[in-house]
Amino acid sequence: MANKTVVTKHPESKKILVTREFDASLEKTWKAWTDASVLDKWWAPKPWKAETKVMDFREGGKWVYCMAGPGGEKHWSGADFVTINHLQNYTTNTYFCDENGSVLPGVPLSQWIVGFQENGTSTMVNIELTFETSEGMEMLVNMGFEGGFTMAHGNLDELLSA
Amino acid sequence: MRRDIFQAIADPTRRAILSLLALQAMNPNAIAAHFDCSRQAVSKHLQILAECGAVRPQKQPGREIIYQFNLQKMKEIDQWFQPFRQLMEDRFDQLDEVLKDL
Numbered sequence: 001m002a003n004k005t006v007v008t009k010h011p012e013s014k015k016i017l018v019t020r021e022f023d024a025s026l027e028k029t030w031k032a033w034t035d036a037s038v039l040d041k042w043w044a045p046k047p048w049k050a051e052t053k054v055m056d057f058r059e060g061g062k063w064v065y066c067m068a069g070p071g072g073e074k075h076w077s078g079a080d081f082v083t084i085n086h087l088q089n090y091t092t093n094t095y096f097c098d099e100n101g102s103v104l105p106g107v108p109l110s111q112w113i114v115g116f117q118e119n120g121t122s123t124m125v126n127i128e129l130t131f132e133t134s135e136g137m138e139m140l141v142n143m144g145f146e147g148g149f150t151m152a153h154g155n156l157d158e159l160l161s162a
Numbered sequence: 163m164r165r166d167i168f169q170a171i172a173d174p175t176r177r178a179i180l181s182l183l184a185l186q187a188m189n190p191n192a193i194a195a196h197f198d199c200s201r202q203a204v205s206k207h208l209q210i211l212a213e214c215g216a217v218r219p220q221k222q223p224g225r226e227i228i229y230q231f232n233l234q235k236m237k238e239i240d241q242w243f244q245p246f247r248q249l250m251e252d253r254f255d256q257l258d259e260v261l262k263d264l
Contacts, residue, residue: 045252
């Protein structure tokens with residue numbers, strides 16, 4: 001049985017909070033979130049695959065990756081690392097971009113604060129997402145968050161037909 | 163000015179009004195009695211809430227308007243949110259598997 005993902009939305013403060021416990025040590029969990037070779041294995045929900053083009057995990061560095069779909073389509077995203085406190089937390093500014101990492105104009109940005117806390121043999125991950133505007137928050141989530149790729153899952157179709 | 167559910171809940175007084183009306187429909191005087199601000203300020207909030215579709219004013223012959231909470235409109239917040247929640251859950255289930263082999 002998977003651990004519960006707690007997601008709460010706070011449109012008035014333009015934030016989404018996500019909390020999830022993982023049955024792994026702090027070191028392993030940190031590695032899974034910050035090492036591109038591991039991130040590529042889980043960041044994209046099936047049947048999509050995350051493919052990292054650039055990973056420079058240091059303050060001022062960035063992660064540029066795409067979500068590659070089964071039909072060969074690719075959606076590029078980027079994250080600039082602002083602060084990194086080893087094994088504690090890191091902060092990124094995220095955006096949609098082209099394959100060279102150039103930010104696409106007119107798409108909303110979000111800031112991620114990802115915090116890690118050892119809890120016995122497991123690790124708690126707390127994510128605080130802050131959006132520039134509530135419209136941006138709506139738009140991003142309506143797009144399926146990253147390039148509209150969750151649309152392919154049929155989640156939204158199911159939802160709209162409900 | 164935009165009028166949608168997000169505008170409706172952007173203000174703390176409006177959120178408080180909505181939580182009152184979620185319990186029962188009320189007229190403006192009864193609503194205003196719960197707040198320190200003026201009756202006009204409450205009326206202005208009610209007008210915005212109505213324009214956003216968050217509440218429905220109901221006119222009854224010979225009686226004052228009563229305001230009703232519009233649950234359907236509130237559900238819009240959950241609707242746009244569901245794909246995001248699903249994405250996070252899918253990701254994290256995969257991460258569980260990856261962590262086993264790390």
